[in-house]
Amino acid sequence: MTKEKLLLLDGNSLAYRAFFALPLLTNDHGIHTNAVYGFTTMLQKIVEEEKPTKMLVAFDAGKTTFRHKTYSEYKGGRQKTPPELSEQFPYLRKLLDAYQIKQYELEMYEADDIIGTLSKQADEQGLEVIIVSGDKDLTQLASTNTTVYITRKGMTDIEHYTPEHIGEKYGLMPHQIIDMKGLMGDSSDNIPGVPGVGEKTAIKLLTQFPTVEEVYEHIDEVSGAKLKEKLVNNEAQAKMSKQLATINREAPIEITIDELHYEGPDVDKLFGLWQDLSFKSLIEKSSYKAEAKETTALKFEIVNDLTEEQLTSPMAMHLELADEHYHTCEKFGIALTAGEIAYYIPFENALKSKEFIAWLEDETKRKYLFDSKATQAALLRSGIKLNGVDFDFLLAAYILNPAMSSDDVAAVAKEFGYSDVQSNDVVYGKGAKKAIPEQKVIAEHAGRKATAVFSLQPKLEQRLNENEQYDLYRNLELPLATILSQMESQGVSVDRHRLVEMGAELTAKLKDIEEDIYEVAGEKFNINSPKQLGVILFEKLGLPVIKKTKTGYSTAADVLEKLAPEHEIIQHILQYRQLGKLQSTYIEGLLKVIHQDDQKIHTRYQQALTSTGRLSSTDPNLQNIPVRLEEGRKIRQAFVPSHEGWKMFAADYSQIELRVLAHMSNDENLINAFKHGMDIHMKTAMDVFHVEAEDVTSNMRRAAKAVNFGIVYGISDYGLSQNLNITRKEAADFIERYFKSFPGVQEYMKNIVEEAKKKGYVTTILNRRRYLPDLNSSNFNLRSFAERTAMNTPIQGSAADIIKKAMIDMAKALKEHHLQAKMLLQVHDELIFEAPEEEIATLEKLVPEVMANCIQLKVPLKADFASGATWYETK
Incomplete structure (x- = not known):
């Protein structure tokens, strides 16, 4: 008979790990999904490898636990959970429901205590137990029958803690982990420990004296006067810290081991949720059968x-x-x-x-x-x-x-x-x-x-x-x-030869940058290896360590961007990565989808996909060609007219979402700025920073631009802080100043939420609806996300309505004017055409006029336009 296996997961810890391990991702409805996606990939891997017969995911019930009675500052100092993560917890719970995995939380106790209690019961019954967490505190639960899996880099790189592994790594027994925490403390949980005592010192002490209590019983035998003084001055704090780090294995839980039977997911429910979350690759790769x-x-x-x-x-x-x-x-x-x-x-x-x-x-x-x-x-x-x-x-x-x-x-x-x-x-x-x-x-x-x-x-x-x-x-x-x-x-016609040329140019440029990196580093190494790169940057070159992963130094993009002023090598590495992605994803990717018969790319438009009404381009996605980098913009040089003597023509709505915001909010400052043709980002910077136009710096304008567009997308202080590389407090202050400068916008945000709560939905200019059933939810996270969605959907959705109406009016206008010009692409707020050269003058008058008049707003709609031999030249 196969031995029963219980799998216990630390829900909160793994959700946090997944959120910060992956970049911010959203599904087609604007819901952030990176934490749920990371959790899912980890769960899939663990379930497939371990094949558990019983499962449970434990969650923290709230911020206050019995430990706060011992130490009120327990877990104090932690930053508020980003709303981008908070909104994902309800979907994480839906995911577990779809997997048919039991969930449990207990008032005044932590997930650790639930896991500790159940693992002890299961151990006593002779079950094999696997605990999965991102928190090393749980390694104290390792035993002959219990292995603790701790996630390291990402979510699928996992370290297995058995009593033997803990012995090899620390020279300690699992139950001594709490003593180690008592001495060294734990900054993540705000457990103070003994100031000045780190991991090495704690392990050295516990090798000699197995517990905190025994350390103090033999305090006179501790070598080093300074260390002895620290220990003596903080005895009560050390013993309290050990108590805080100790998992309660007798928590008053009401769920039993027998209730945790796991038979697998409800496949229809799981696929439905994956579909909603845009996890289509998981559906394709899944071994589950509909x-x-x-x-x-x-x-x-x-x-x-x-x-x-x-x-x-x-x-x-x-x-x-x-x-x-x-x-x-x-x-x-x-x-x-x-x-x-x-x-x-x-x-x-x-x-x-x-x-x-x-x-x-x-x-x-x-x-x-x-x-x-x-x-x-x-x-x-x-x-x-x-x-x-x-x-x-x-x-x-x-x-x-x-x-x-x-x-x-x-x-x-x-x-x-x-x-x-x-x-x-x-x-x-x-x-x-x-x-x-x-x-x-x-x-x-x-x-x-x-x-x-x-x-x-x-x-x-x-x-x-x-x-x-x-x-x-x-x-x-x-x-x-x-x-x-x-x-x-x-x-749309593509110059294959030009794409191949660009690929060769990028390859040569990558080689040059590679040589520059080797020269600055003083040696050759694998630039694509985070481990090798980390050694070069932080050990050889001595750059400040900003973030560490479980396997070493973090060399993620956000870390490198912060390090950019510190050393010239950083800009080389960032450029190397950017160009490498252009080469693999866009040059090579586009070459694969050029149709052999007509040398064209035929993208598909998803018309019924996004919750806002926006069109989505797939197979390939031509809306996503990067334009911030010059080499990325140059990819558009390969898109050319399909006839000799023709040119490309493009028209792009100017700041359409901000114009829609001005219309919907009726904010006088915004409306006046657009009516007078002002630079809206300059105007925002002037109002928020209280300076005159000539005193607005490029950084001020960049910050104003981030807030202008961020407001449309319901940005949080966390999101803005990430965009601008500033603290959350600075970002919150900036958003507050913005609303003071544009009170009509803040009033609109407030009113639209109240109206949506009554109706259950929000609408766009053309009466497109988005239903928001969670607006009246008792769950704070669900309600908060629904409120942000209520604020930004009418703006984004109305912009989608406008460009769609412009496309219909343009198709009609081209026909009425008997033009040969053809509408080829729609890219966000831009329409791209090809036309005989003699029709370009007509398009220069016709297209902006049609786009400006397709819908009447309280502010003028404006479309910028340009033409050229390639799509690139239309910018």
């Missing part, structure tokens, strides 16, 4: 040529693709239904049918689709222009509930009460298990999707009308889908 659900019988036929009778209108239509990427598209087929029977026609047969193609292109034949953009783009690649699109299930569902960002019909249909369709993961598998099933399976699956679209169409359109969102759906998102499909199909 479960098939029971469905009712579906009447469907596989046909090669659809008859006139079968082409009934209205008709649901679903184009099934294995992979929507432009040049790896495997075409399957099209499913149609008018309610009673579903028809499936293989794609190659559909293309041979003149009657069917005529039906597809017939404007009078109404079609209901799941994703009209993807369908139109796929048909355009085969030379077919789909007309008569009358309903888009994905867009309707997205507008009704933007938090549900799934492109799987089953997931979306289930949200609206229709569960008679399987998920794509069930039918095709996922990751390495993904495969094309037999045609009958595909036909039934596609037929069920078409039936879901047909069945739910009336319900969704009714809901849109009830919400007063039908106009947003019909006149903005639906026509935009057609424009985006044309842009995807059109693609």
Whole structure:
């Protein structure tokens, strides 16, 4: 019989470790996710390796514990938890619920005490126990049956503490860890210990005298007058510190070992949460299998040529693709239904049918689709222009509930009460298990999707009308889908030769920088090795140590940026890293996705993804080409017109989110600044620092810019302090001064939250909604995040509405003016075109005018523009 294994995790400690180990990440809805992601990767690794039969995650119940009665300053001096971390705890708990792992907390006790009590009980029962934490305090619990895993670098590099390992590392027994803490103290928990006694001295003393008490019983035998004096003067403090460091293994817990049985996750619930958190790579790599659900019988036929009778209108239509990427598209087929029977026609047969193609292109034949953009783009690649699109299930569902960002019909249909369709993961598998099933399976699956679209169409359109969102759906998102499909199909031409040249230039530059680094360092070493780099910087060159990891010195970007003024080598290393990423991610990445037939890149636009309504570019992401570094900007030199004698033209909204903020907040200072064409960052710096324009320094303007844009995104003092490399207090003071300078903004923030609490949602200029059920939550973290979201979503969402409306108006204007110019890309607030040189003068007048007048605000909308032989030259 296999020995039972209990896995105990220190929830708070691991969440903190994960948060600070990873850069700030957000999902598509703006929720910070780095702590949850780091915790998940660690949990996955531990569960797969250890295969526990019982599990529990312990949490601290609050800031006050029984230890505070002994020492009121226990854990004092700790900085307030960053809101970016606080907002993740509810999602961490949802994650554990999805894994079906027990959670427990106990008033007045710490997670350590819960773990200590349960591990003692399990040890006595002969269970194997694994404890996982980022806090070495728990190493005192190691025993023959209990191993304590302490996370080191990141979240998956783990050190195993057994009694033997503790003996090798410290020369102590596990129970002596508390004595070591009593003598040396612990700054992280504000345990004072004996001032001037460090780890080495504490270990030396305990090797001679096994406990704190015995040290004092033999105080006269302690060598060194100064050390003896320190010990004598702090005897009470040392004994109290040991008491504080001692884990209570008799805590009055009510949960039992028998209740901790672990059988694995609720896969549907876990995948749903991962989807919401944008952990798509975890879904792809996961060994968990989505479960098939029971469905009712579906009447469907596989046909090669659809008859006139079968082409009934209205008709649901679903184009099934294995992979929507432009040049790896495997075409399957099209499913149609008018309610009673579903028809499936293989794609190659559909293309041979003149009657069917005529039906597809017939404007009078109404079609209901799941994703009209993807369908139109796929048909355009085969030379077919789909007309008569009358309903888009994905867009309707997205507008009704933007938090549900799934492109799987089953997931979306289930949200609206229709569960008679399987998920794509069930039918095709996922990751390495993904495969094309037999045609009958595909036909039934596609037929069920078409039936879901047909069945739910009336319900969704009714809901849109009830919400007063039908106009947003019909006149903005639906026509935009057609424009985006044309842009995807059109693609943007890329000069492969120029990209290769840039790659060679970067390689040469990297080699030069490498040589510079070796020369300054005085030796060759692996620049990409943090360990070797740490030795060079902090031991050989003697630079100040800012942060240490469990494996040595931290050489993270934030650390290097702080060290930049200290030594010339730092700038070389930062540049080396930046250029290396450009080379691998962008030069090599873009070369891989240039289509061989037309030498173009065909990005895909995710129209129903973000909670704010922003478009997202994928496969590849052309919205994310770095522009802060000159070498990054130069990548745009490879994007060129597709015809001789044509030029690139780009127009970019100027500070659109700040203009929307001025409009929505009705702040007089902001409105006047924009009406008078002032530099808004200069104006902010003047008001916040109380100086005249000529006295505004570049640092003042940079700080003002960070706050201006930070306010739009609901920045916290922690977030601003990270951006500007200042203390949290300085950042908080800066934000406070900003609100005093722009009182209308602060009033808007307050009012929008109050209004949202009453309604349950916020809206944009065009009535896009974002529901915020957590605004009235009793959970402080959930409520705080919802409040920040209520403040910034109307601004970001309205900016998204404006650029989308501008795209529709531009497409119409190009047609009305009979221009050959084509809209190629949308990158945040920028539209990129290609056009014959003789049309550039017309675009210079037309594009800014259309963009400025697509929506009327209390402040003028302004678009800057430029043209050139490449995208790079339009800046």
